[in-house]
Amino acid sequence: MKIVIVTDAWKPQVNGVVRTLTQTRDELMQMGHEVDLLNPLEFRTLPCPTYPEIRLSLFARRKVNNRLKAAKLDALHIATEGPLGMAARAYALRNKIPFTTAYHTRFPEYVQARTRLPLSLTYRFLRWFHGPSSAVMVPTEVVRRDLLDNGFAAQQVVLWSRGVDLNIFKPGPALSHQEKPPVFLCVGRVAVEKNIEAFLKLDLPGTKWVAGDGPLLADLKLRYPKVRFTGVMDQETLASLYNAADVFVFPSRTDTFGLVLLEALACGCPVAAYPVTGPIDVLGDAPAGVMDEDLRLACLKALDIPRQIARSHAEKFSWRASTETFLAHLHPLKSSSAFATEAA
Structure with a gap:
């Protein structure tokens, strides 16, 4: 089957959406499907206000129309609500093409955290876009x-769970360091919605590490000079970081899933988190982590969790199972001939 996935989130961004789409594409191709991933690298872009790492595609409509017209695809999936997603949605509606969409992040909560825009307005937009x-x-x-x-x-609204690459994220060599143990690690975008400062403020023994980049990085480096900020790492180096850490701390209250939770667990690093969406869905009632509104207490309790318990829990998740679910939710065209004409 020829599948076109349209996304406004793509490399060089490093986040859960990009990781999910990359792994899903790779799994689909291994299963024998052809995947065309329409992304911002094909367009002129400008930085998103307050989020310069995210690039917004300019003048996307004509090129998106031409790409979809020429694709002769069997299924269309629109992964994001940005300019490319909007253009693909408009094309599909004009030509009566069925499509699926995804809701990756708690977009209304993110927007409110940055602009104080009421949640009701953003959810109204989401109902319109995904309707x-x-x-x-x-x-x-x-x-x-x-x-x-x-x-x-x-x-x-249907479930599409996530997975983890158990061949990359696994118990193995730890990043060499001379830091005072125990090591508490946080991985993610250094941005307001990730609530990283809640971790940095904690009175914990040992050392704190933060891996990632984002708009708050320079400010937090100045305010927390004792914290080790590693920046963005490739997957293999990140795995060695998880293996060097004693506890993975996840302070976000807005993530819809949190792939980094699975990555840490797969390396045998137990998790400390708030009892909110993301940690609740990944951990459930498993003993692989501790969830508590007192994040400091969760961190200290997680120190007692054996690393094999964390790894065993992560082994329940796979990208192949996730991709099979994605495939089952697609709405294939009866015939790709519907793309032969363009109702411009």
Whole structure:
């Protein structure tokens, strides 16, 4: 099957959406499908206000139209609500092409954290954008209920869980360091919605590490000089970082899933987190981590968790299972001939 995936989030961004789409594409191709990933690298872009690492595609409509017209695809998936997603959505509606969409991040909460825009306005936009979709794929049951509570149709919102590459993220060599143990590690975008400062403020023994980049990085480096900020790392180096850490701390309250949770667990690093969406869905009632509104207490309790317990829990997740779910939710065309004409 020829599948076109349209996304406004793509490399060189380093985040869960890009990782999910990369792994899904690779798994689909290994399963024998052809995947065309339409992304911002094909367009002129400008930095997103307050989020310069995210590039917004300019004048996307004509090129998106031409790409989709020429694709002769069997299924269309629109992964994001940005300029490329908007252009693909408009094309599909004009030509009566069925498509699926995904809700990767808690977009209304992110927007509110940055602009104080009321949640109701952003959810209204999301209902409009995803309304014509055959299926809105979400990573967890908690996120599904979140959308249902905000006016989405129950039959439209479907689960699409995530996975972890157990061949990269596994117990192995630890990054060499001379830091005072124990080591508490946080990995993610250094941005307001990730709530990283809640981790940095904790009175903990040992050492704190933060891996990632983002708009708050320079400010936090100045304010927390004793914290080791490593920047962005490739997957193999990141795995060695997880292996060197004693506890993985996840302070975010807004993530829909949190792939880094699975990466840490796969390396045998137990998790400390708030009992919110993401950690609840990844950990459940497993003894691989500790969830508590007192994040400091969760960090200290997690020190007692054996690393094999963390690894065993991560082994329940795979990208192949995730991709098979994605494939089942697609809405294939009866015939790709619908793309032979363009209703410009």
